[in-house]
Structure formats: structure tokens, C-alpha cells
Amino acid sequence: MSRQKGLSVYELVLLPVLGVLMFLSKLLMEFLPNIHLLGMFIVVFTLVFRVKALIPIYVYVFLVGLYMGFSPWWMANLYTWAVLWGMTMLLPRRMPPKVACVVYAAVCALHGFAYGTLCAPAQAWLFGLDFRGMIAWIVAGFPFDVAHGVGNLLTGLFIVPFVALLRRLNRSAQRL
DSSP states (O other), rough: OOTTTSHHHHHHHHHHHHHHHHHHHHHHHTTTTOSSSSHHHHHHHHHHGGGGHHHHHHHHHHHHHHHOOSSSGGGGHHHHHHHHHHHTTOOOSSHHHHHHHHHHHHHHHHHHHHHHHHHHHHHHHTTTHHHHHHHHHHHHHHHHHHHHHHHHHHTTHHHHHHHHHHHHHHHHHHHH
């Protein structure tokens, strides 16, 4: 279904709903600082929908802006999630499930550990920080990046089963 050009009616409905699912999952997990399902969802959606996974990612980004405000901190959302999407797109398409489980969780974790560093250039530019200020920003956020990376590692372990489930649901929907 995701190999055709353009979007099917099914995808026009499903992909934005997946973005809403990402947003709602983030809201439900707000009580845990920097621990969420977003990395897992982005890797799963990218593995299943490839380029079309950008739709739920940017529906999520837009909803975050609407809900929390299109403030300076939000700007990094425009590219940080695309980095994880791009990393996933570069992975080999066919891996043995045991290898895939480790690789996908590692990529998810790496993105979490690097999140503050990825955000730092935008924050430095928006807040007028020099290079030393940007480094200080990264260091100050490091404990949150550690929590983010560990959380992504743990949720990343569910990627392979969720990919299998989503692919099976897609096949079922095609038959309808």
C-alpha cells in the first residue's frame, strides 16, 4: 500500500490519525520528563510507510505547536524528528528480526541521547548564544538527554512487533 505514488483514501485517513496518536501519547506521558513513545512511533511509521511517515510526524509537530504554542523552543521540532526519520530511512530494509530489534532500539536511543545536541543550534540562534553558550546549553540538558535515550531504548524494543502488527493491519485494510 505504501509503495504506490500518491496517497490512497486509507492513507489520507490513517496517516493524520497516527500523528494524533503520537500527540496523545506524548500528552499522556507528560508526567515522565523526556520519556515518551515518539521515537518508537517514528521508527515504526518510517519502516512501514517510508516517505509517507513524514505526514504523521508533521501532524504531531503542528499539534504540539497548536497546543503548547509556536514559541522558540518549538522550532527545533521542525527538524529533530526528521533526523530520526532520516536515520531510519538509511537503515537496511531487510534485517533478521533479532538484529532489527537491537538496531532499531539503538537508533531510537541514539536519537534520544543526541536530542539536546540536535536542538542546541536552533536554541543558540534563537536566544543569541555564542558557541560556548550553546555548549553550556547542551551540558545543562544532559541529564534530560540521558533519560530520553534510556526511555527510547526501552520503548525501541517494541518496534519490531509493532511493525509486524501495523503491516498486518495494512494488509487487512487492503482487502476491505
